[in-house]
Amino acid sequence: MKNTSIFCRSLLRGTGQVMFMDNVNTGALFLTGIIIGSWMYGTVIVAVGAMAGLIASTIPAYLLHKGEKDADQGLCGYNGILIGCALPTFFADTLFMWTALIVLSAMSPWLRELMNKPLKHLGINALTFPFILLTWLSFCFALPTATSVPTETVHGITVSSLAEGLMNGVSQIFLINSYICGALFLLGLLIADWRAAVWCALGSAAGIILAFAFSQDTTAITNGLYGFNPALTAIALGTVFRKSAMLTIVGIIITFFIQIALAHLLPQVGIPGLTAPFCIATWIILVITSKRKVNE
Known part of the structure; x- marks a missing residue:
């Protein structure tokens, strides 16, 4: 019973660690948001994939008695749950897709460990x-693509649509377009660390403002597609790595422009940007600040 309890807590922590929160209650709210959000939009398969990826990435650490400390903190599960959300979003419900989901999720903790070894010398980690x-590797498997979920085209901007866009920017961290889901995610952050909730909301809002300022597609903006990367960067720099507000804002702006650049480059090879803008921008800020400390 004790081992089962530890494992369940690890799964919840793994869900929370997507936004850097080592908190069981936060993870429970995140999972609730994933289930509700995917159900509302008729994509329950995404919630099933999330659970499958989370479990597949956490179990090997315990079975092989390798990385159990990281597993207890949820650090083995957060990449797996994101893979579990992504593959059912992009690919059709086939046995091959589920096999790829399980295998790739199980590989994610080892890839994280492999990346962290050289990256730690730069003062960064795999994120x-x-x-x-x-x-991206899954796109090499030539899997059948999923049927697109219809999105409502926005013809005019209202306060309501902007508020939904802000929440959607939070929910899109898990590749889900649901303002209710986003609200639950923010509540989960608030339980763990109110600063993380504030920075997350500010990051999503900043993404919306920058997207409008540079005349990006209105429907994409209100669906949160310009909010989730800045939101993650804001949490990372403003809360986890404790950078100044100015550096966090700079990181958010860098994130936006990297996203714009990747949106033009990556479709040429048929892959989505995912959270790459967040990773690259956060790495840039952390490397610059770590070098500055060394020089001082």
């Missing part, structure tokens, strides 16, 4: 890049 690399 969600194992999820990104393994999801």
Whole structure:
């Protein structure tokens, strides 16, 4: 019973660690948001994939008695749950897709460990890049693509649509377009660390403002597609790595422009940007600040 309890807590922590929160209650709210959000939009398969990826990435650490400390903290699960959300979003419900989901999720903790060894010398860590690399790899498998979920085209901007866009920017961290889901995610952050909730909301809002300022697609903006990367960067720099507000804002702006650049480059090779803008921008700020400390 004790081992079962530890394992369940590890799963919840792994869910929370997607936004750097080592908190069981936060993870429970995140999972609730994933289930509700995917159900509302008729994509329950995403919630099933999330659970499958989370479990597949956490179990090997315990079975092989390798990385159990990281597993207890949820650090083995967060890339797996993102892979579990991504593959059912992009690919059709086939046995091959589920096999790829399980295998790639199980690989994610080892890829994270492999990346962290050289990256630690730069003062950074893998963040969600194992999820990104393994999801990009899945596009090499020629899996049948999923049927697109219809999105409502926005013809005019209202306060309501902007508020939904802000929440959607939070929910899109898990590749889910649901303002209710986003609200639950923010509540989960608030329980763990109110500063993380504030920075997350500010990051999503900043993404919306920058996207409008540079005349990006209105529907994409209100669906949160310009909010989730800045939101993650804001949490990382403003809360986890305790950088100044100015550096965090700079990181958010860098994130936006990297996203714009990747949106033009990556479709040429048929892969999505995912959370790559967040990873790259956060790495840039952390490397610059760590070098400054060394020079001082």
